[in-house]
Amino acid sequence: xxTKTFKxxxxxxxxxxxxxxxxxxxxxxxxxxxxxxxxxxxxIGIREGEILDAEVLAKAEGIKKEKPEIVVDxxxxxxxxxxxxxxxxxxxxxxxxxxxxxxxxxxLNIAPKLKEICNPIIVSPFMKMSEDMxxxxxxxxxxxxxxxLNDESISGIIVTQGTDTLHYxxxxxxxxxxxxxxxxxxxxxxxxxxxxxTDASLNLVCAARYAVxxxxxxxxxxxxxxxxxxxxxxxxxxxxxxxxxxxDAFHIINGEPIAEITKEKLIPLxxxxxxxxxxxxxxxxxxxxxxxxxxxxxxxxxxxxxYEKEGYRGIVLETTGLGHVPTKDSNNNWLPKIKKAILNxxxxxxxxxxxxxxxxxxxxxxxxxxxxxxxxxxxxxxAETALVKLGWVLAHKKWEVKExxxxxxxxxxxxxxxx
Amino acid sequence: MEQIKEGKAQxxxxxxxxxxxxxxxxxxxxxxxxxSQSAHDYKKIxxxxxxxxxxxxxxxxxxxxxxxILRNDEHKYEVKRTLNPVVGETGIVDVAAKHExxxxxxxxxxxxxxxxxxxxxxxxxxxxNQEALExxxxxxxxxxxxxxxxxxxxxxxxxxGSNTTGFQRTAMIAHDGYIEISTGKISIDALMxxxxxxxxxxxxxxxxxxxxxxxxxxxxVEIATGPHMHTPEEIKExxxxxxxxxxxxKVKRGLGTIRQDVNISIEGSKRVExxxxxxxxxxxxxxxxxxxxxxxxxxxxxxxEEVRNALPDGTTEFLRPMPGAxxxxxxxxxxxxxxxxxxxxxxxxxxxxxxxxxxxxxxEFGLNDELIKLLxxxxxxxxxxxxxxxCDNHELIAKTLTLFQKEISRxxxxxxxxxxxxxxxxxxxxxxxxxxxDISSNDVKGIMLKIVQxxxxxxxxxxxxxxxxxxxxxxxxxxxxxxxxxxxxLLMGKFKGQVSGKDVSEVLKKIL
Numbered sequence: 001x002x003t004k005t006f007k008x009x010x011x012x013x014x015x016x017x018x019x020x021x022x023x024x025x026x027x028x029x030x031x032x033x034x035x036x037x038x039x040x041x042x043x044i045g046i047r048e049g050e051i052l053d054a055e056v057l058a059k060a061e062g063i064k065k066e067k068p069e070i071v072v073d074x075x076x077x078x079x080x081x082x083x084x085x086x087x088x089x090x091x092x093x094x095x096x097x098x099x100x101x102x103x104x105x106x107x108l109n110i111a112p113k114l115k116e117i118c119n120p121i122i123v124s125p126f127m128k129m130s131e132d133m134x135x136x137x138x139x140x141x142x143x144x145x146x147x148x149l150n151d152e153s154i155s156g157i158i159v160t161q162g163t164d165t166l167h168y169x170x171x172x173x174x175x176x177x178x179x180x181x182x183x184x185x186x187x188x189x190x191x192x193x194x195x196x197x198t199d200a201s202l203n204l205v206c207a208a209r210y211a212v213x214x215x216x217x218x219x220x221x222x223x224x225x226x227x228x229x230x231x232x233x234x235x236x237x238x239x240x241x242x243x244x245x246x247x248d249a250f251h252i253i254n255g256e257p258i259a260e261i262t263k264e265k266l267i268p269l270x271x272x273x274x275x276x277x278x279x280x281x282x283x284x285x286x287x288x289x290x291x292x293x294x295x296x297x298x299x300x301x302x303x304x305x306x307y308e309k310e311g312y313r314g315i316v317l318e319t320t321g322l323g324h325v326p327t328k329d330s331n332n333n334w335l336p337k338i339k340k341a342i343l344n345x346x347x348x349x350x351x352x353x354x355x356x357x358x359x360x361x362x363x364x365x366x367x368x369x370x371x372x373x374x375x376x377x378x379x380x381x382x383a384e385t386a387l388v389k390l391g392w393v394l395a396h397k398k399w400e401v402k403e404x405x406x407x408x409x410x411x412x413x414x415x416x417x418x419x
Numbered sequence: 420m421e422q423i424k425e426g427k428a429q430x431x432x433x434x435x436x437x438x439x440x441x442x443x444x445x446x447x448x449x450x451x452x453x454x455s456q457s458a459h460d461y462k463k464i465x466x467x468x469x470x471x472x473x474x475x476x477x478x479x480x481x482x483x484x485x486x487x488i489l490r491n492d493e494h495k496y497e498v499k500r501t502l503n504p505v506v507g508e509t510g511i512v513d514v515a516a517k518h519e520x521x522x523x524x525x526x527x528x529x530x531x532x533x534x535x536x537x538x539x540x541x542x543x544x545x546x547x548n549q550e551a552l553e554x555x556x557x558x559x560x561x562x563x564x565x566x567x568x569x570x571x572x573x574x575x576x577x578x579x580g581s582n583t584t585g586f587q588r589t590a591m592i593a594h595d596g597y598i599e600i601s602t603g604k605i606s607i608d609a610l611m612x613x614x615x616x617x618x619x620x621x622x623x624x625x626x627x628x629x630x631x632x633x634x635x636x637x638x639x640v641e642i643a644t645g646p647h648m649h650t651p652e653e654i655k656e657x658x659x660x661x662x663x664x665x666x667x668x669k670v671k672r673g674l675g676t677i678r679q680d681v682n683i684s685i686e687g688s689k690r691v692e693x694x695x696x697x698x699x700x701x702x703x704x705x706x707x708x709x710x711x712x713x714x715x716x717x718x719x720x721x722x723x724e725e726v727r728n729a730l731p732d733g734t735t736e737f738l739r740p741m742p743g744a745x746x747x748x749x750x751x752x753x754x755x756x757x758x759x760x761x762x763x764x765x766x767x768x769x770x771x772x773x774x775x776x777x778x779x780x781x782x783e784f785g786l787n788d789e790l791i792k793l794l795x796x797x798x799x800x801x802x803x804x805x806x807x808x809x810c811d812n813h814e815l816i817a818k819t820l821t822l823f824q825k826e827i828s829r830x831x832x833x834x835x836x837x838x839x840x841x842x843x844x845x846x847x848x849x850x851x852x853x854x855x856x857d858i859s860s861n862d863v864k865g866i867m868l869k870i871v872q873x874x875x876x877x878x879x880x881x882x883x884x885x886x887x888x889x890x891x892x893x894x895x896x897x898x899x900x901x902x903x904x905x906x907x908x909l910l911m912g913k914f915k916g917q918v919s920g921k922d923v924s925e926v927l928k929k930i931l
Contacts, residue, residue, distance in 0.1 A: 041744035198503060
């Protein structure tokens with residue numbers, strides 16, 4: 001019998017030399033292997049060559065899902081839940097055995113307590129893994145946010161996304177949405193929502209607490225540590241993914257948490273911008289001709305010429321130490337090429353490759369020489385935030401670039417360090 | 420805090436007990452009485468019974484490189500977690516998972532410096548432990564099973580907190596084997612390789628449960644027999660046979676390293692799994708009482724598939740509904756597990772011998788039954804074989820490996836494990852090679868004792884520089900007319916530990 005006639009989900013009987021198997025066919029990534037789910041729940045593989053006879057007992061049925069009942073409680077505030085993909089919206093696909101995006105409302109299954117805090121209004125402008133996102137996606141999210149910020153019936157916004165580039169999106173929303181009038185929480189999960197240990201459960205509930213709070217700032221809301229107890233609301237422009245897999249992957253760099261949040265309550269930890277009754281302004285112009293270049297020992301500065309040739313208008317350099325690049329004592333002196341690029345109209349900014357700490361170009365002569373080239377030192381700004389800001393600033397033709405890059409627009413500079 | 424007395428936990432265990440300790444870990448034969456004396460006519464009521472055996476393997480953990488060491492000392496830190504009910508692969512929340520979800524959700528995990536991020540669910544699992552896979556394949560061969568060329572590591576939803584992930588990783592490795600017992604063949608339905616769960620420490624006042632993570636992730640082989648045992652005697656014999664096969668492979672020994680569950684049904688009832696037998700002697704009584712309970716269920720038409728916990732008095736209590744297929748979904752962090760023909764063949768070629776085979780092998784060396792039993796019990800076959808090259812006194816080799824070490828451990832009031840560690844094969848080889856040259860076979864025990872007392876091998880084997888003959892003549896001259904025994908006593912007292920009684924008596928015999 002032609003095994004090709006099997007479809008994922010079919011109940012089949014397969015005879016091999018050793019045994020007759022009954023089970024559900026799963027989609028196999030290896031075309032020579034039939035993947036079968038047995039009654040015990042175990043999946044096993046049968047090589048196509050071993051099959052002597054096969055029969056379809058029942059055709060695939062649509063999977064019946066237990067859907068959560070969405071009951072709107074008119075006493076609770078409404079919160080827009082903007083879902084864009086990532087682990088927090090990924091679940092196992094029984095057909096393919098791989099991980100796919102969930103149904104939008106699957107997310108409520110894992111955080112039932114969310115519905116005690118707010119009525120979630122779920123929307124999804126797109127679904128993709130965060131490594132596949134680009135600035136156009138940031139703009140789409142910002143536009144979606146603007147809609148709900150202007151909707152009086154909506155109290156706040158939760159955006160869910162994959163962790164890999166979540167801090168870029170957070171920065172973009174901080175710059176794109178001026179005069180922010182409501183809270184925006186970006187949240188995530190590091191363990192997918194099809195497992196009982198998912199961190200999404202606490203993250204979503206805490207994000208909901210933030211979305212109904214008085215804090216009109218963009219924040220990344222997620223685990224403070226490895227325990228499922230406390231989340232932090234972290235400032236959008238001062239937070240970075242610092243671990244590949246842990247629940248507390250996001251760390252605040254050169255900054256302080258906005259609030260501490262548990263399932264029960266939110267405690268502000270600093271002064272914050274309060275809700276406004278005014279309307280926000282969406283300013284989502286963006287030039288993607290900006291690049292992030294990390295400086296390393298012996299690196300050839302010709303990379304700058306490549307970017308110039310490709311029409312790039314801005315480069316953020318992750319410099320060494322307090323803000324250095326290889327200079328005259330090196331075989332690859334960067335100074336002439338930096339000067340030339342700047343003269344040709346390229347904006348070059350320096351951030352700290354050490355991630356933590358603040359630049360200070362006055363300490364060493366290498367820094368003093370570099371200063372003269374016209375490079376803009378971005379003090380304690382995160383490299384990712386700097387990249388997003390540079391793309392945003394360069395898209396505004398009338399703006400004076402250096403002045404704007406040094407202006408503290410979305411708390412991208414620590415107030416105590418901003419001088 | 421209420422301390423948990425858990426059948427499968429080894430709260431009294433020390434780290435040592437998971438390395439190499441003798442233990443009769445199979446079902447105790449005393450636990451059964453002949454069918455004729457029992458309360459039930461098993462044939463008539465259609466008793467169907469199967470065994471599920473979980474055996475720890477003696478390797479590092481299944482999905483990370485952490486050592487499989489049980490800890491009773493203070494943990495390094497704690498992690499607090501919540502487990503949430505989730506929708507499984509087929510979109511259905513499993514009935515067993517639902518039941519567990521309705522109970523405790525908050526858990527505390529005690530983390531040791533022998534744990535890593537994998538056990539605390541902060542990192543995806545590493546590649547499956549190859550050694551554990553090979554041991555599982557050996558066991559599969561010994562059970563005459565057919566091995567799956569392709570299988571998938573599954574997640575079995577467990578949300579009682581005993582797994583930080585909320586599931587147990589498990590893979591079906593082999594199927595359809597058999598063992599032979601006196602009444603015929605008992606089929607082996609399936610063999611799984613899976614990770615062990617965390618050990619429960621306590622139930623706290625606020626309802627949270629505390630677990631320690633030392634046991635989580637130790638490789639386990641699960642063997643499920645077919646429901647083909649119709650009397651408790653057959654269950655006993657099958658369990659003993661399976662125990663013998665497992666102990667021939669690289670498995671952990673000692674309390675808690677093997678666990679047995681029994682599946683029972685009678686005509687008209689549904690399958691019930693009984694877990695947590697604390698005392699194997701209670702197995703028969705437990706089965707009889709369960710049959711009684713199932714008879715009642717059949718009458719009342721209230722039978723359901725369920726998991727029950729064996730209590731010390733032989734009764735059982737409801738634990739949870741029997742988990743269904745909805746409980747299992749693939750471990751997406753791993754690709755399909757392919758078992759090559761080469762790996763199947765290689766593991767089949769190097770199969771270990773069973774104890775019964777070892778027994779006949781050892782008796783060829785003229786060892787008595789007691790020594791054979793000790794060698795088997797202490798798992799010293801390989802060491803015995805190695806030492807055959809350095810000495811031709813087989814009995815002496817066996818004694819140095821077993822009896823002598825036991826005696827020294829008692830005499831010096833030291834743990835046998837400590838003594839075992841001193842006398843590894845290398846050390847024993849060095850001692851035995853001197854036999855017949857520098858030392859006599861009678862000296863070996865004394866030399867071993869001296870080494871335990873802190874002497875080096877060369878110090879311990881040094882010949883006494885006492886001029887025994889001269890000393891004896893001097894003594895006889897000083898105190899003439901005493902008996903040989905009296906001279907012997909005086910000399911032994913004077914040169915305590917430096918001379919052997921045998922040497923003294925020989926010298927005296929010559930002079931007197």
